[in-house]
Amino acid sequence: MNREANIFLNCLLGLALILTLGMSAALEAADAEQGRLLYRENCAQCHGLEGSGKGINAPHLEVAPRNHTDYEEMNARTNEELFKAISEGGQAVNKSVLMPNWGHTLSEEDINNLIAFLRKLCCEQ
């Protein structure tokens, strides 16, 4: 590998590290209680008040909403993937178009709060 390619690769790795650390820092500061309130207002209509994926709209959807209490499923998703799914919608992560993009409505802080709540819901039993 020549020197320029090496520098380019190192820059990419550095950038990825900065982004990952940035996301981790944002999540550390996130407020799961705020996330719970946002979840009730916005997500529970499809994902259910308890996050089981069985909200009041679920029987009328052609694709079942994600069960957010499923440890295996949720543990297999990174925080970055969850952020992308919420912000850009299901289609952006090769999932259902029925999951809307919330990035025009919720702030980055809101979405990080939601992810903090989702992590409690799925994985802190």
Add this chain to the structure above:
Amino acid sequence: MFILRNIVLLTLTAVPTSLLAQEAPIPAIAEACASCHQLDRSEGNTAHAAPPLFYAGNKYRQEWLEQWLQAPYRLRPAGGFFADHVITEDGIDSVDEASLQDHMAVDSSKAADIADWLMSLTPMDDLLAASSDYQPGSVSPRMGAMDFVKFKGCGGCHRDTPEYGGLSGPELYTAWQRLQPQFIVSFIKDPRAWNPDSAMPSRGLNDGQIHKLADYLKILTNED
């Protein structure tokens, strides 16, 4: 005296019409509305019990209001805010029908007076005007339904027929009869610009996409 009068006039002309509209007192005939509906922009709508009405004149069609007030029917299958009307058993949510209240009915004379007053509440003229370029058009029922349900996912929360669609949002098969076309377009574009407590997200759709959805709501009424 002349100077004082000019100061008063200047002050009045400097106040946005929206603020003047908010300060108008609620007439006795509409006092009962305030127990569930937000009638003043400054109040907030945290109770979610019913849709805010402080911009009713920018939203509804007067003839629909008059008829509906005399014979109200349920527009929101799960009430004003769905989470207040849900029971959860074994992780499965369902609508608690017993918790839903019917809207009161009034006689034709009262309905006309209330509708008149509601139509005078127009603090969002500027927001509505931003959608004034929408000219209702046509879309094939099949393509419109596919767009509404499969491509945009609106059917997840809204019904486009009495039998089909989600329950958390208001039904939309009578939307064209009750709502002004420009309001439909403006609300789809940015629901929370109208109601910060709306559970509906802005999807970042372009005007053409929004107009197509509005045209679909139009054909649901079988109107020309």
